[in-house]
Amino acid sequence: xxxxxxxxxxxxxxxxxxxxxxxxxxxxxxxxxxxxxxxxxxxxxxxxxxxxxxxxxxxxxxxxxxxxxxxxxxxxxxxxxxxxxxxxxxxxxxxxxxxxxxxxxxxxxxxxxxxxxxxxxxxxxxxxxxxxxxxxxxxxxxxxxxxxxxxxxxxxxxxxxxxxxxxxxxxxxxxxxxxxxxxxxxxxxxxxxxxxxxxxxxxxxxxxxxxxxxxxxxxxxxxxxxxxxxxxxxxxxxxxxxxxxxxxxxxxxxxxxxxxxxxxxxxxxxxxxxxxxxxxxxxxxxxxxxxxxxxxxxxxxxxxxxxxxxxxxxxxxxxxxxxxxxxxxxxxxxxxxxxxxxxxxxxxxxxxxxxxxxx
Amino acid sequence: xxxxxxxxxxxxxxxxxxxxxxxxxxxxxxxxxxxxxxxxxxxxxxxxxxxxxxxxxxxxxxxxxxxxxxxxxxxxxxxxxxxxxxxxxxxxxxxxxxxxxxxxxxxxxxxxxxxxxxxxxxxxxxxxxxxxxxxxxxxxxxxxxxxxxxxxxxxxxxxxxxxxxxxxxxxxxxxxxxxxxxxxxxxxxxxxxxxxxxxxxxxxxxxx
Numbered sequence: 001x002x003x004x005x006x007x008x009x010x011x012x013x014x015x016x017x018x019x020x021x022x023x024x025x026x027x028x029x030x031x032x033x034x035x036x037x038x039x040x041x042x043x044x045x046x047x048x049x050x051x052x053x054x055x056x057x058x059x060x061x062x063x064x065x066x067x068x069x070x071x072x073x074x075x076x077x078x079x080x081x082x083x084x085x086x087x088x089x090x091x092x093x094x095x096x097x098x099x100x101x102x103x104x105x106x107x108x109x110x111x112x113x114x115x116x117x118x119x120x121x122x123x124x125x126x127x128x129x130x131x132x133x134x135x136x137x138x139x140x141x142x143x144x145x146x147x148x149x150x151x152x153x154x155x156x157x158x159x160x161x162x163x164x165x166x167x168x169x170x171x172x173x174x175x176x177x178x179x180x181x182x183x184x185x186x187x188x189x190x191x192x193x194x195x196x197x198x199x200x201x202x203x204x205x206x207x208x209x210x211x212x213x214x215x216x217x218x219x220x221x222x223x224x225x226x227x228x229x230x231x232x233x234x235x236x237x238x239x240x241x242x243x244x245x246x247x248x249x250x251x252x253x254x255x256x257x258x259x260x261x262x263x264x265x266x267x268x269x270x271x272x273x274x275x276x277x278x279x280x281x282x283x284x285x286x287x288x289x290x291x292x293x294x295x296x297x298x299x300x301x302x303x304x305x306x307x308x309x310x311x312x313x314x315x316x317x318x319x320x321x322x323x324x325x326x327x328x329x330x331x332x333x334x335x336x337x338x339x340x341x342x343x344x345x346x347x348x349x350x351x352x353x354x355x356x357x358x359x
Numbered sequence: 360x361x362x363x364x365x366x367x368x369x370x371x372x373x374x375x376x377x378x379x380x381x382x383x384x385x386x387x388x389x390x391x392x393x394x395x396x397x398x399x400x401x402x403x404x405x406x407x408x409x410x411x412x413x414x415x416x417x418x419x420x421x422x423x424x425x426x427x428x429x430x431x432x433x434x435x436x437x438x439x440x441x442x443x444x445x446x447x448x449x450x451x452x453x454x455x456x457x458x459x460x461x462x463x464x465x466x467x468x469x470x471x472x473x474x475x476x477x478x479x480x481x482x483x484x485x486x487x488x489x490x491x492x493x494x495x496x497x498x499x500x501x502x503x504x505x506x507x508x509x510x511x512x513x514x515x516x517x518x519x520x521x522x523x524x525x526x527x528x529x530x531x532x533x534x535x536x537x538x539x540x541x542x543x544x545x546x547x548x549x550x551x552x553x554x555x556x557x558x559x560x561x562x563x564x565x566x567x
Contacts, residue, residue, distance in 0.1 A: 078488060079497050079499065080484045080488055080500060081480060081484065081500050081501075081502070082480070083473070083476050083477045083480045083503070084477065085470065085473035085474040085476065085477040086470055086473065087458055087470050087471075087473070087474045088394045088395075088474065088477065109469075109473045111502065114499070131469055131470070131473070134468070134469040134470065135469075135470055138468045138469070138470060
């Protein structure tokens with residue numbers, strides 16, 4: 001390299017490094033400072049005139065005391081770059097922080113390169129970047145995150161407790177209804193109380209699933225259906241050998257706003273099938289299927305009984321609360337397209353848009 | 360010097376390269392042990408040389424999902440690109456073992472990035488320096504760069520930067536830090552000429 005090239009390169013290096021918001025130090029092969037930019041001058045308080053020609057390790061003996069001198073040797077002898085992250089090293093040159101409320105010293109990201117620049121004596125180039133603000137910000141964010149997580153956990157515990165208490169209160173209501181059923185002298189009253197009891201039980205199962213659920217915003221609907229069907233079959237004394245209940249498909253986690261109407265609809269349909277589809281010990285099958293198609297869910301309930309008579313399905317005239325409930329819940333709460341068919345047994349289908357549960 | 364059209368599948372070369380990488384990575388493990396104040400063991404159980412044309416099928420098999428990638432170009436007698444790759448789960452384990460943080464890698468902080476730069480530099484430089492020593496020619500390194508991305512997207516972007524290199528040495532490495540097993544991959548993208556030079560030097564060193 002000729003002298004002119006050398007001068008131009010050296011000037012270019014100085015211009016670039018003076019404008020940088022980074023400390024730049026150039027050492028010769030003996031570790032003596034050859035270049036000391038304005039940034040490092042301002043932050044260390046060591047002026048260029050005093051720094052140039054001095055050994056860096058003598059000027060800042062703490063580098064050796066803190067066991068970091070070998071990094072400079074590694075760069076010089078092995079001709080490899082070294083990177084020092086603030087997580088492991090905090091800093092290379094201790095620089096007091098003006099705002100001591102945050103941290104007592106500057107956190108530095110240090111890059112040390114072997115160089116072969118214009119002069120043969122130059123060997124090590126050190127870049128020091130101040131990342132104190134980023135560290136302080138990260139620490140604040142971590143603390144805030146921990147605080148928010150703790151608050152969220154506390155709220156989850158409280159919400160779980162609420163669901164638990166609702167479930168217990170519903171169980172008390174069930175006990176009261178049972179007492180009324182025992183005291184009732186009319187079969188019609190008993191029948192209506194039975195229906196109410198099972199509806200309340202169904203809601204109670206849902207709250208039980210909710211407080212057991214991890215997210216509190218969605219429930220394992222499969223588990224709910226399993227509990228409800230077991231309860232209804234036992235309540236109506238239907239042995240599994242007589243009526244088989246099959247639950248098919250991958251049941252998604254349902255958001256609470258959809259799980260409740262779905263649970264009540266399933267309760268009504270199951271009750272209806274168990275009570276009317278298989279009279280006099282007739283054997284049969286009940287199927288419930290879920291199918292997820294994109295963002296929609298297909299719900300299909302089917303029994304192979306004689307099918308609900310047409311006059312009962314004529315909802316304008318029907319006085320059965322169960323069928324009304326199914327229609328109301330499906331259309332008003334799930335905004336579903338739904339309908340019954342009774343060609344071969346009773347079939348109820350509904351399709352609704354799946355709601356995304358809040359985490 | 361023997362010029363080969365393709366260098367892959369020679370178990371002898373694989374064994375020698377494995378040995379070279381294990382020496383290099385052993386140095387890195389020692390340095391890392393001091394940093395994390397806990398024993399670090401790293402081994403290279405598997406090494407292979409693959410054509411870059413077959414890289415995408417290898418990546419599809421080995422690295423799925425999002426990952427952390429640390430790239431570092433190098434030059435000197437041999438020129439190429441080094442890459443240290445970790446899957447999403449292994450990146451999380453690495454940060455958890457090293458920094459005691461448990462988080463998603465999509466949101467790496469400045470400190471975490473610089474920590475990964477330091478670790479990446481340690482591993483890549485150690486391995487390549489051992490190769491440099493073996494071929495008796497020093498290798499110079501540029502700055503490492505950390506990125507997080509889907510593996511497929513990352514390698515499709517990388518393809519432009521490695522189009523001058525026909526082959527790649529892939530070293531699977533297993534790191535054990537604080538009872539955590541972390542599996543990573545070191546890719547070294549090189550030209551036929553440079554990889555031939557390395558292999559010939561290895562042959563000469565082992566008197567083959």
